[in-house]
Amino acid sequence: MASPSRGPATIGLIVASALVAAGMVVWFTVPDTGASFGWFAYAPLADQPLFPFIIHGQRLVAAGLVVVALIIAGVVVGFLWGRRVGRVETHPGPDPFADPEAG
Known part of the structure; x- marks a missing residue:
């Protein structure tokens, strides 16, 4: 019997952990420049972007890495x-197809 530390589940968890770590590194090392939306029919009220919650550029890649890692981790947990x-081990109940008169 193979050791569980060498199985595909462990490899999957290692890959998922590496992807989460890479996503976190990319997320926190990319400068927050704000999104550029081009032409506006009016001027925004402040110096902040109109939609500050939109993820763009390298942060989108980081979020994608984390999502892929979560999918891999879910598959591994489901597999395990x-x-x-x-x-x-389940104990079988009475056989529903057995002949009751044969007993």
Whole structure:
């Protein structure tokens, strides 16, 4: 039996962790320059962007890395949970197709 530390689940968790770390590094090292939207029919009321919540550029890449990492982690957790549930030994009940008179 193979050690669980060498299985595909461990590799998946390592990859997911690396992607989360890369996403966090990119997110926090990119300067926040604000989005450029081009032409406006009116001047904004302040010096801040009109839509400050829009993610753009390299921060979008960072968010994408984290989303991919979460998907990989979800697949790994589902895989491990399925293996664990599959190993649970269940005691079969009465056979519904057995002949009651044969007993």
